[in-house]
Amino acid sequence: MVYHFICKNVINEFQQIIRAYRKTDFSQRKAALATVVGLSGSGYRRPGARMYITDDGQWMGAISGGCLEGDALRKAREVMQTRQARLVTYDTSDPEGENFGIGLGCNGVLDVLIQAIDPNDPENPLETLDRVMQDRRPLTFETALPDGAGIFVEELKPDIQLLVFGGGYDAVPLVKLAKQIGWRVVITDDCVAHLQPRRFGEADEMLAVQRDEIRQQIPVDSYSAAVLISHNFKYDRAVLQELLQTDIRYIGLLGPKKRGDALLDEVADFVKPEDEKRLFWPVGLDVGADNPQEIALSILAEIQAVFRKTSAQPLKFKNAPIHQPVSSISLLEKNQ
Structure with a gap:
């Protein structure tokens, strides 16, 4: 599966994450990055949302409205130890469910990629994001998902x-x-x-x-x-x-x-x-x-x-979803 999402001017969300990454003492700490790479239905955060996590329990950014971050932190610590990326699926569609100890009721299924961050790798995802922000030029950013699950494709644009x-x-x-x-x-x-x-x-x-x-x-x-x-x-x-x-x-x-x-x-x-x-x-x-x-x-x-390119009218008058649907296309469709 290819997860394809156009991030419209959301690169500004990454500034605090980049600053936190730059301040991390990697002689003492390990770190990981959680990225929303897929969404079916509705969700508080869209594909491309990120959360930077260090092994002392600190994080910057968010992948949800606050309900998934605790579980993502636990899984990120495992990824930091194994150095193996992990793709996690969160089903928030059941308002009465007991996922993660709370009935979320967001009516969506999120796929979250968790990657260990190697500060010595100039191509790690945070270094790439920083280059986009500095160069102020659009970039198509592809991330391979673990176990051949697919590719997450973002079209990142500079902030305003x-x-x-x-x-x-x-x-x-x-x-x-x-x-x-x-x-x-x-x-x-x-x-x-x-x-x-x-x-x-x-x-x-x-x-x-x-x-x-x-x-x-x-x-x-x-x-x-x-x-x-x-x-x-x-x-x-x-x-x-x-x-x-x-x-x-x-x-x-x-x-x-x-x-x-x-x-x-x-x-x-x-x-x-x-x-x-x-x-x-x-x-x-x-x-x-x-x-x-x-x-x-x-x-x-x-x-x-x-x-x-929005109307700036109250959302109560919008007879459509708040956000445009996320598009996911298969590898076969992409290659045709």
């Missing part, structure tokens, strides 16, 4: 990169919340005095860039979103003009609609009809946001919806 233009007070919660989600964050301003480490210490980069250097200095890629939050009309106009000449997928303009209209009028020569799909003004979803923290929430929720 948030470009924040403007280092004012209301940019602070935007940067903090984006980092809590796991995104890569770059904050820039044309005034270096606005870029204070004590305010934006969570940011991956702080760049003081002049207006005519934006395209040359700012690391725009196809997984980037920009928010113009400087409160300086001339600066926002210069930034907007430069961004419209890139392939960035999302441009959000803070402030009332009239201000956004005026900005767009001044850069009309650079606006194409198709740009309407990537321009958002006023920026953010209508969630009644008032203070900077709430505004940051509304902005990031809108960006997430755009990148995941």
Whole structure:
């Protein structure tokens, strides 16, 4: 069987796992990685979810809502000792069942691959994941399952990169919340005095860039979103003009609609009809946001919806499963 799943921008979940892996003292500890590789029915976590485990009982990440981690920890310790990968199936479909001491009722069957981690192997799965995150390029990642059970194929994509233009007070919660989600964050301003480490210490980069250097200095890629939050009309106009000449997928303009209209009028020569799909003004979803923290929430929720191509409507109105079905194809089907 080939388990095939497209991981859409979930690479951000792996940052804490990578950090935990880097901090592990392998002269004292052993470690393993549990990965959800198959799902039939519904489940709290999707294929590609990971859990990093050390032999002292510590773990980072999750393969369920908390109900399977204890059993996975026990099995991971066995794998650490034998150095033999193991494929474990968890049936959570019986709400009255006594699996693992609790009736889970998730109505799904999960297949979880548990692998010992060799820190001396440059091709171990965590080293591979780290390279994807650093290179910011999509990667098809294939993992052979034990005993010829099949291959788990993931199409991993980089996390969202948030470009924040403007280092004012209301940019602070935007940067903090984006980092809590796991995104890569770059904050820039044309005034270096606005870029204070004590305010934006969570940011991956702080760049003081002049207006005519934006395209040359700012690391725009196809997984980037920009928010113009400087409160300086001339600066926002210069930034907007430069961004419209890139392939960035999302441009959000803070402030009332009239201000956004005026900005767009001044850069009309650079606006194409198709740009309407990537321009958002006023920026953010209508969630009644008032203070900077709430505004940051509304902005990031809108960006997430755009990148995941969802409606951003309440799930109660969705007449379909929350997630797209997981596709599994046989080896025979793959080779035909």
